[in-house]
Amino acid sequence: MDQCLLFLLLLLMGRNGLCQQEEVCSKSVINSCNDCIRSGPYCVWCQQLNFTKAGEQEAARCDTQTQLIARGCKMEEIISPKDHLIIVKNDPLSNSFKQQESVQLTPQKIQLILRPELPITFRVSFKRVQGYPVDLYYLMDLSYSMKDDLENVKELGQDLFAALNKITGHAQIGFGAFVDKTVLPYTNTNKKKLQKPCDDNDQQCQAAFGYRHVLSMTPREDEFKIKVKEQFISGNLDSPEGSLDAMMQAAVCGDKIGWRNSSTRLIVLTTDAGFHMAGDGKLAGILEPNDEQCHMEYNLYTKSSEMDYPSVGQLAMQLEKNNIQPIFAVTKNMETVYKQLSKMIPKSEVGVLSSNSNNVVQLIESAYNRLSSKVTVTHDNLPDNVRVTYTPICDHAGLAGDNEGVCDNVHVEQEISFNVTVTALSCMEKKSFTIRPLGIKDTLTVTLSTNCECKCDDPSDRNHTHCKEKGRVSCGICSCQEGFVGQFCECAIGDKDERTLRASCQRQNGTECEGRGDCVCGRCQCHTTESGSSYHGDFCECDDEHCEKFQNKLCGGKGKCNCDRCECNPGYEGSACQCRVSEEGCRTLNNTVCFGRGTCKCNRCECKEGYQQPRCKKCPGCPDPCQTKLNCIECLGFDSGPFKKNCSMACSKSIYHEMVNQFTKLNQQCQQKDSEGCWVKFNLEQLVGDDNYRAEILKQRDCPEPHSVTAIIGGSIASVALIGIVLLMLIKLFIYMKDLKEFRKFENEKKKSKWANADNPLFQNATTTVSNPTFTGE
Missing domain, CATH: 3.40.50.410 (von Willebrand factor, type A domain)
Structure with a gap:
């Protein structure tokens, strides 16, 4: 009787931790109830007849219990294997040393039948015997x-x-x-x-x-x-x-x-x-x-x-x-x-x-x-895909590693306990491992097996009406006789309307079942991949082998690959599940995340356009807020400007303002000329969020004094006349300088000219010369 009560207590303890976790069913290749319950700890199967719609895959029967009930599955039709804990040997702790009979650890043998990835917690107790050799x-x-x-x-x-x-x-x-x-x-x-x-x-x-x-x-x-x-x-x-x-x-x-x-x-x-x-x-x-x-x-x-x-x-x-x-x-x-x-x-x-x-x-x-x-409880070599953690229940819990629990300052005959949580990560044959306190011969032998098979309440009819009398019902779906296929065994192999059936296996008029499966009765039956897993999807468009890798592991070993995308385990995120979910690296001094101007992914801020990492505080490429917020400052502070008529709607949500006689030190000091030509002085501080500012507006603005009309007109005429005279003088000076330049050029050319002394090539000398011999020249 005591063992039964202890078993119920331990089972309830094991379940309490699970109630706090979010139930998610990450489905991959689902062809049967067994495939479903092996997909995750919260995946259950609906064996209710006619649960799926016409043409809907039977994988729709696999989901969380909440989702299936919401979609109309009755509670009694849901198949969900449970964890079982059986205490095989539970001798009580000894109060004093007895040769070969002293018991310092209890229980001594237990048997666990676990659903993969569904943890179970039980308690072990230890008491050091007085006078132990x-x-x-x-x-x-x-x-x-x-x-x-x-x-x-x-x-x-x-x-x-x-x-x-x-x-x-x-x-x-x-x-x-x-x-x-x-x-x-x-x-x-x-x-x-x-x-x-x-x-x-x-x-x-x-x-x-x-x-x-x-x-x-x-x-x-x-x-x-x-x-x-x-x-x-x-x-x-x-x-x-x-x-x-x-x-x-x-x-x-x-x-x-x-x-x-x-x-x-x-x-x-x-x-x-x-x-x-x-x-x-x-x-x-x-x-x-x-x-x-x-x-x-x-x-x-x-x-x-x-x-x-x-x-x-x-x-x-x-x-x-x-x-x-x-x-x-x-x-x-x-x-x-x-x-x-x-x-x-x-x-x-x-x-x-x-x-x-x-x-x-x-x-x-x-x-x-x-x-x-110092009592340290640990285990020997664990079977593959088994995880064990320890939670000490004592006044002085010591520092422990990942695979042990520690209690310090334990006195002789003081009873202490440890909660042991065991999780089988996949289906396996019966295995055993040992839990024991270090340095003590007493041990707890844990025999572990997994529950990966569905036990459905199937009708005995070999030819059930639900299957058009061409097959039997197995966990709510039809297992057809040879020569018949289809969701309800409605198609005989060799039906003449083959073109219509094949068209339903093509996505966007593409290749039949993406070349990865066979079209059987209008539905794709997918082939297996080279590694032995199956393609899946309505058109066999998905496989679970080509997701992004991290540290040479698919999905970083922290998630499942589903249709080329990683579905991360709780607590992990990223395209390859490479990051722990954390906002520590995105937190700012005022305890906001990325100043409200970005999202925290992989413990790092992904900022909105223009804002800079690490925490999206500044935006060097953004327009100057002194200019962009001027119209709002003008209407909020002085009831003027373009936004005067709808100021509260256009500005009150983005700027919290106050009028001051003297500035405090905010982030950005601004001085702008408003629509009336007045100089407005104000300080801006960007608060959390993209368009959220605090403004201090100086109550007084500097506006220019109005000018005399007569003085303005007289001054304008005098200015025009003066400008005209100056222009004429400049033109005259320009002409004079040009003429002077040409004259000097002429004089220089004249000095450089030389007259030629050569004979005229057109002149011919006389052919005959006659001299008078008597001519004396006088």
């Missing part, structure tokens, strides 16, 4: 620098057991030691140095080694003392040690270490140096990666020189798998290094050792209290 494995660095620390550790057995007995009456302690791989460049491989790697003056020095298991888990204090006192210091060359090698073997060699099944498992690592990790082995030519297996013979790690160091991830996985919580007790100079390591290993703590390790007991006690007071 503790297994502590003391793993010590025995390199030479830890010589003084070893001497103190040999004496801490009594104090260590006393501290553990405060926590539990069922404590066990083991001991192990490590140095580093016994190969170069980590250790001197000289034969003498391998046998005695310490200082020559140090007589008590053991041979170099990687990791040695010294003492299996024991409740006996004297046995711990004896074994530890037998240990001596060793040595190596480089500063980092083989800490991770040792921790890996201590984690995976459970039968040799002696870990109990029902216990809190602790590894206390004490060192004053850093650590080698995966990849460092290449320095020594060691290329084989760590296989995370136990390789211990005669209490020595035999693969130390053959196998690389484990990675931090490998070690963290094995510690978590084996419920082991490490405590790093390190010197002050190594605190930062190991705190970084602790961030990568769940349920681990770091404490600072004193110079000689005499505070190690107090350090272990403090670290254990911190570990035990």
Whole structure:
């Protein structure tokens, strides 16, 4: 009876979260009821006969419950598979420790049958049992620098057991030691140095080694003392040690270490140096990666020189798998290094050792209290397409990652709870996964399967009248006999009126079914694409493979591709669903979005034409508002101007104004001449919105004084006469300058002229010359 009530309570809790979500059915290829319910968590199917109209595709039967009822589908005719939660094992929490019977986590087994993408929430409870056993494995660095620390550790057995007995009456302690791989460049491989790697003056020095298991888990204090006192210091060359090698073997060699099944498992690592990790082995030519297996013979790690160091991830996985919580007790100079390591290993703590390790007991006690007071619930490897989230229900909810829930400051015997929400993202076969608190053996096994099949109340008639007695009814639609097709099996293959039927399969007289399907009885039956999905649409015009991609994922992996367009999941937007829905980047100082002059898309303002990003505050290319708002300023402030008759209608909605004697500092100062020739001074501030201003108008405007008509006429005549005289003088001057220029040009040409002395080519000399010999010339 109690389990039934708890089941109903958990089921109601799971549904409460869903009521707050918007129900949307994103339909893709719908040919049956099964296709419908696989399309989305809120898609339901109407099996009511004659629900679809003549010629309407049967995919119209698939929609949200609200939409189908609004379109006339009766509630009892709607098919909608529900989530189911079955508690298989629910043993109550224990109040005190009982060997092999203590229960710290409840329930222990549940079975979920989920509708894809429809989450369900259930509660798990945890209570730490008083006196729960503790297994502590003391793993010590025995390199030479830890010589003084070893001497103190040999004496801490009594104090260590006393501290553990405060926590539990069922404590066990083991001991192990490590140095580093016994190969170069980590250790001197000289034969003498391998046998005695310490200082020559140090007589008590053991041979170099990687990791040695010294003492299996024991409740006996004297046995711990004896074994530890037998240990001596060793040595190596480089500063980092083989800490991770040792921790890996201590984690995976459970039968040799002696870990109990029902216990809190602790590894206390004490060192004053850093650590080698995966990849460092290449320095020594060691290329084989760590296989995370136990390789211990005669209490020595035999693969130390053959196998690389484990990675931090490998070690963290094995510690978590084996419920082991490490405590790093390190010197002050190594605190930062190991705190970084602790961030990568769940349920681990770091404490600072004193110079000689005499505070190690107090350090272990403090670290254990911190570990035990922090409860972290998580899961192991999830099946594909399954999502799990945790909501802690406790007084001190701690910071958690995406796949875990945390409660801090939890006391022994204090009961805390976590709400666990599981979502299957697609249809799948039966799978299982485990939920558990880190460091605790108790687990919750969740068996998960999906409900992707419709269970319709179909009539038994093989030849139903709804299907023209040529087929049977399956979830409200006809499944026709061979040789008949159509919505109601009304068409026999080979009907003569083929032309009319084929015309109805053509969009805008185009290709029949876009070349992607067959026209059957006047309706397109679409082919499948190359990837195996189907074309769809009335004319097979759509497919779900050619949407925009983001980060090489269709619709960014945050939406569905439907007919070449992305339909984004809730909380995402953009052409490729690449953005989270947010207005943070669009918010202004006055808490508006883009100053009301744009829309916020992908957390960025898309401004109206002219306005500039990032938040649409300014518009450099827009007309000067001092000029565009002048007529409104004139009519609002002085009841004049072109808008005088309809001022309230034209201006009051776009300008909030006030008349002032003195300006305050608004954004834009304006001085314009109005329609009466007066200078108007006003300040403008653009408010939220495209055409929304606040104006301060100076009550006084500067208007010119009227002039004397006689003075204006006299002045005009005198001005005209003066201008005429000036023009005549300018013309006279121009003519004079031109004549002077021509005269000077003539004089220059005259000076340059020269008379020729050559004979006249037309003159001929006399052919005969007669001289009088008696002529004397007198």
